[in-house]
Amino acid sequence: MKKKVLSAGLVVFTTCVSLILLWAVLVLTNLPDVSILRHYRPAAAAEVIDRDGNIIAQYYDHKFRIWVPISGLPDAVIQAIVTAEDDTFFGHQGINYKATWDAFVLDVKKQRFARGGSTITQQMIKNVFLSREKTLGRKLREFILAREAEKILTKHQILEIYLNEVEWGEDIYGIEAASRYYLDKHASELTAPEAALIAGMLPNPLYFNPFKRMEKARGRQERVLFNMFQARLLTEGEYRSALASPIKLRNESSGRFVFSAIIAGNGKTCYQKVLESVLLSEYGELGLYRQGLKIRSTLDKKLQQHLTAWVDQEKVKETGKESGPYLPDSVMVVSEEGEIRAIVCSSNEEEVRFKLESLGPPFDGYDISSVFPDSISADEVVRTGGGGSQESGVKSEE
Template sequence: MKKNLLVFLGALAACCLAVLAWILIVINSLPDVSLLKQYRPDAAAEVFDREDRILTQYYERKFRIRIPITNLPDMVIHAVTTAEDDTFFDHGGVNYRATWEALLHDVRQRRFARGGSTITQQMIKNVFLSREKTINRKIREYVLARRAEEILSKRRILEIYLNEVEWGENIYGIEAASRAYFDKHASELSAAEAALLAGMLPNPRFFDPLKRLDKAKARQDRVLFNMFQAKLLTEDEYGAAQTAPLALRTGSSGRFDLSALAGRNGRPCYQKILEQILLDSYSDHALYRQGIKVRTTLDKDLQERLCSWMREEHDNGGTAADHVAAAVRPPILVVKEGGQIRAIVCVRNAEAARLLLDSLNPREREYEVEEVLFSSIMMDDIIVSVETVGDGQELQTGR
């Protein structure tokens, strides 16, 4: 009997040492959280017209526009923390009570059904870790979250989270979400709009207000009520937010062009031409991931009007234009004013060019229209400047 007890205790000790060794290996292989101090997530390039109005964006897989937390209204912060982590400003990275409740729930369900993750843990997962639901990842998440809280302010953690988190298919970060769902900057969000976006976060594709408005509204109501209960909204503010109409955007056109979300083939040809001109001088990484700002000589009103005219001609069976540039490049017309390019259109033939000229108002006849080869459009003909976000310095060619 005594011998069996010793064998059992030895086996137990060996198991404990093995688990401890495994935990130490996991901890020692963790990434350096101090990198978060200067961390900047990938972001889309933004292209502007001559009056600084956004024409389009270029990105790889994730549509994201970086925004500093100083540009966000308090209501956005309140809505997100209320919806996702109401103890965010009190805990040190991990909410142990929520973790214990989630663990008990998972044991009863016999699967990973609830996460119990704080905003800090979610930020860590989004930046450093995978989405796999394993004990290994959870331990790494806990340790990194604690370390992050030791070196970062709460506002910095929120800033990274709000720029990283998914808000729908290919939509990442609060600024991209605000443009995609409300056609406005995140700095302009109301309490009602912030609550709707915050309510989407547990499952943004399921709670997409453009597809399931009733589900999204139910989540919004819950967030607003919790904000009122936490005294983050006055009674008057709560009532106004409950009844405020939601001006959701429809389609890709609007103040912010979102044709990029439809995929490359859904873009007007002038956007493809601009993309190729930029790629001839800048690396893929610079264009699709560094959040550069490109200013052009184009006129948004004229460009959009001509694109709209071409679509109508095409839909009506006319000979005018190819809205989507084909593999074999169609003829290109540039519309100039005072020698500067104001619009680029792709047409099928000379007849289409004549129709295009006829579509201009008499007072616009000072525009010059030329048929050109794609290879003849130089970067200096249309690009005024290319700047990085924040420091305003020119990027170096990556080719």
């Protein structure tokens, strides 16, 4: 009888081990090739620049991202991110085993996935290769790939991919997009308290959104700053100064960067739709929405904003509704010496002329003509500039 029990137990044990091994083989079959990370570049938005270097339009598909090299980021950004997300980052080989064990114990107690315990390397792997599903299979793949990534990439290469890939809110991806969206500045301009605010959002950027929950965001910022102080990354004076530093969030109406019209297919102003149509004919969706083009135009942001706001006001007066993202039958083109300075979604030349005259010099001397949006050819709009970047100049001279 005893032998039968032992025999049955051995069969059960062997079966369980075999099933576990089979599961592991299936999970680890067809793992992604981490070597592509050596030259990895995620999809990035195209930016249209006016003649003075101001951004007047941004086009992307699903994710708004502007790639930035880690070499252009302040030390405070790196320190805040590592302190907030993985303070052992520079000491491990992809896995923090203690944090993983602590997370496992907590998950067992809570009987759910209560804590992740993932390193920055693991998060980078998940963001690039894997889904967000919380399963043991995905976690195992994440472990293996993180270890492999650490063998072929430097810590700064891993950080660079992570900082450009991670989500910072709805449609906002990467440190540059986050800096522009929340603080109206380039990531290269972030101070220590600003970097701590941005880094503190990462556990849950929707919940810690400073536009909606500044008190919660501030609490996270203070925690990151304290940890930076404890790690001797900030002196006591710098720490206290950072705590007292006010945070100035982006103002949509007066910000440097355009965000009311960045979502592909939604929310664009009329002139941005016209410009988008022309650029699509040249670059296609892949080029315009994913390849991070910098497109220089001859448009004048100040004039364009004046005329767009005026058209919107007139539209509200006539219909009670604001103008939407549509392609009109015809537009008025305002130009100076053959270069287009603004695209006006109005067919009333007399009213456009009156508006220009009310703005005074030099706008009152500009030429006006009516054109069909689809008559503006790519040859008229786009020219190739030096250094591999793309420049667009509507009616520009070669």
